[in-house]
Each structure stands twice: as C-alpha cells, then as structure tokens.
Amino acid sequence: MNPRFPVSHSFFLDECWFLTGATAVGKTRVGLDLAQRLGAEIVSLDSMAIYRGMDIGTAKPSREEQQVVPHHLIDVCDPADEYSVAQYLDAAEQVVRDIRSRGREALFVGGTPMWLKCLMRGFFEGPPADWQLREQIEREAAELAPGELHKRLVAVDPLAAEVIHPNDTRRIVRALEVFRSTGEPISHQQLEFEDARPAEECRVFVLHREREEQHRRIEDRVDQMLAAGLVDEVKQLTADGKQLGRTASQAVGYQEVLEYLAGECDEPTMIEKIKTRTRRFAKRQGTWFRxxxxxxxIELVDDSTPASVAEQILAQFDA
Structure with a gap:
C-alpha cells in the first residue's frame, strides 16, 4: 500500500488553480477564459474524461476548445480499462511538473470531488480491490433493508460511517471490504490524510447556481447529448463484442443507454433516468464540495459570462 501526497508533501500543488462545480454548471467555458488570463494549461479533473471514445456523455471539451488552451489527462485509457485514483495522482504530479517546466500555470478543471479531495488532502490507496469479496458485500446490500448496510459499517468502523452517507452504497461497500480483508478499519489508515486547510490558503473555486437554474441546465445538457448522438456513441463503444469496464459502464448516461440498448427500458424511460440520476449526481457533488x-x-446568475466569472475569481483571490 502506497500513501500518496499527504498535505505536508503535496508541494507540487502549491500555486495550482482549481475550478470545479456540479455537472452542467458551466466549468468548461469559464476554465478556458480563466486559463488564458492566467497563462495556464488545463488539467482535467474529471474521472470519466480519461476514457477514449466517451466524448458526448462526458461533455469533454471539444477539439476546438482544446486547441485554444492545452488540455491534459483527457483520453488516457480505453473504456474497458480501470483507472484508479492513485494512477490519476501520479499522472497529475508529472503533468504539473511538465507544465511548470514551460513556465506556465496549472489549472485543474472538472467536477470529480473525490479526486479534488485527494489532491488537496492526500490519499491512502488501501489494499487492492478484492472483487469476490466486494461482490459478496454488494449482494448483501441488495438483500438488506435500506440503511442496514450502513449500520454494519457503524459497528466495525464508526469513524468511516460518520462521514459516509447511508445512501452511498459504493463507499460503504469499499469500507466493509477493507475491514473484512485486513481486519483494520479504513478510517484508521486514512487519518494522516485528512488535514484540511482554510480557503484563503488555497486556490479552489466552486461554481454554483441556484437549484432551479441548475436543474434546467441539466435537462438541457441531457437533451443536447442525446441529440448529438449519445446512443450511437455507446453503440460504437460496444460494437463487435466490446464491453465497457466496471467504472465506465456505470457512468451517468452510459449506464442508462446500455440498459436501453439491452431492452430493459424504452427511450422515454431512459431519458428520464438520465436526467434524474444527473440531478442526484449534482446534489452529491455539492455535498462533497461543502x-x-x-x-x-462563486455564485452564478443567468447573465454571468465566462469573462465576468473569471474576473470575479481573480478579484476574490486578490482580495
């Protein structure tokens, strides 16, 4: 097990900038404007943008946008592969060093809260995944009443249970997996990586919109993705017997399209599932950021432009 980047050793992140926020809030365009003002290159902070061919459903920056400002850690691996947090942290460190060697700033842009937290506070990888044990716990979760799996975590790792939401089945399963495979609570292994810093010591900016406006943007985003060919993209990714990996197949939008293509739901149901799950995902992102x-x-309103938001960020940093 290899601990990575506890705060005391995360010197490569000093002076880096971070722009984040919930899905569909408007990060891409603000990031482009902010990067140009900073003389920065953009490092993706999106756990799904690393997959090649998953373009529409992840709302990757277009080729034109990537030509305006150099982007890094996009299209890193195939959708059939797994890409861990540890791999991302190692890659991010190297990318930042390369950017600085060119005399440029590094601006992280994306909405994956766990990756942001690990960059800020460090990450302890824990034991390798025990897929057989994990599947066993997942079966338990499916059979238990709501909240029961979380109660089992409370019994063996109350510290982890305190910070993991009872509905966050994925993290509960991982915490139980670590305890059952090592006999040691995962929270005990992670304690040295939980040091927080005040906002004034960091350059981390969260874009936020009012709930109704955010939901409207999500609805529009999903409609645009479907009109742009999301279903055909998934068909192409799974042509000739190809399959998406565990993580890629569970991505918002892709999972629902896979269910639709498998005949498990009709098109209107698929669309509503994507919109509902995207709204829930945005809510979870907000919980993480808070x-x-x-x-x-950074509060956004209807008439906020990328330029005005970038100026607001720079003004807040200088204040």
Missing amino acids: GLSECRW
Missing part, C-alpha cells in the same frame, strides 16, 4: 474547507464559492 465538506471541503479549501473551497471558495
């Missing part, structure tokens, strides 16, 4: 003291919040 739990990070390093974040400064």
Whole structure:
C-alpha cells in the first residue's frame, strides 16, 4: 500500500488553480477564459474524461476548445480499462511538473470531488480491490433493508460511517471490504490524510447556481447529448463484442443507454433516468464540495459570462 501526497508533501500543488462545480454548471467555458488570463494549461479533473471514445456523455471539451488552451489527462485509457485514483495522482504530479517546466500555470478543471479531495488532502490507496469479496458485500446490500448496510459499517468502523452517507452504497461497500480483508478499519489508515486547510490558503473555486437554474441546465445538457448522438456513441463503444469496464459502464448516461440498448427500458424511460440520476449526481457533488474547507464559492446568475466569472475569481483571490 502506497500513501500518496499527504498535505505536508503535496508541494507540487502549491500555486495550482482549481475550478470545479456540479455537472452542467458551466466549468468548461469559464476554465478556458480563466486559463488564458492566467497563462495556464488545463488539467482535467474529471474521472470519466480519461476514457477514449466517451466524448458526448462526458461533455469533454471539444477539439476546438482544446486547441485554444492545452488540455491534459483527457483520453488516457480505453473504456474497458480501470483507472484508479492513485494512477490519476501520479499522472497529475508529472503533468504539473511538465507544465511548470514551460513556465506556465496549472489549472485543474472538472467536477470529480473525490479526486479534488485527494489532491488537496492526500490519499491512502488501501489494499487492492478484492472483487469476490466486494461482490459478496454488494449482494448483501441488495438483500438488506435500506440503511442496514450502513449500520454494519457503524459497528466495525464508526469513524468511516460518520462521514459516509447511508445512501452511498459504493463507499460503504469499499469500507466493509477493507475491514473484512485486513481486519483494520479504513478510517484508521486514512487519518494522516485528512488535514484540511482554510480557503484563503488555497486556490479552489466552486461554481454554483441556484437549484432551479441548475436543474434546467441539466435537462438541457441531457437533451443536447442525446441529440448529438449519445446512443450511437455507446453503440460504437460496444460494437463487435466490446464491453465497457466496471467504472465506465456505470457512468451517468452510459449506464442508462446500455440498459436501453439491452431492452430493459424504452427511450422515454431512459431519458428520464438520465436526467434524474444527473440531478442526484449534482446534489452529491455539492455535498462533497461543502465538506471541503479549501473551497471558495462563486455564485452564478443567468447573465454571468465566462469573462465576468473569471474576473470575479481573480478579484476574490486578490482580495
């Protein structure tokens, strides 16, 4: 097990900039404007943008946008592969060093809260995944009443249970997997990586919109993705017997399209499932960001432009 980047050793992140926020909030365009003002190159902070061919459903920056400002850690691996947090942290460190060697700033842009937290506070990888044990716990979760799996975590790792939401089955399963495979609570292994810093010591900016406006943008985003050919993209990714890996197949939008193509639901149901799950995902993102003291919040309104938001960020940093 290899601990990575505890705060005291995360020197490669000093002076880096971070722009994040919930899905569909408007990060890409603001990031482009902010990067140009900073003389920065963009490092993706999106756990799904690393997959080649998953373009529409992940709302990757277009080729034209990537030509305006150099982007890194996009299209890193095939959708059939798994890409861990540890791999991302190692890659991010190297990318930042390369950017700085060119005399440029590094601006992380994306909405994966766990990756942001690990960059800010460090990450302890824990034991390798025990897929057989994990599947066993997942079967338990499916058979238990709501909340029961979380109660089992409370019994063996109350510290982890305190910070993991009872509905966050994926993290509960992982915590139970680590305890059952090692006999040691995962929280005990992670304690040295939980040091937080105040926002004024960091350059982490969270874009935020009012709930109704955010939901409207999500609805529009999903409609645009489907009109752009999301279903055909998934067909192409799974042609000739190819399959998406565990992580890629569970991505918002892709999982629902796979169910539709498998005949498990009709098209209207698929669309509604994508929109509902995207709204829930955005809500979870907000919960994560509010739990990070390093974040400064930037409130957006209907008439906010990328330029005005970038100026607001720079003004808040200089204040």
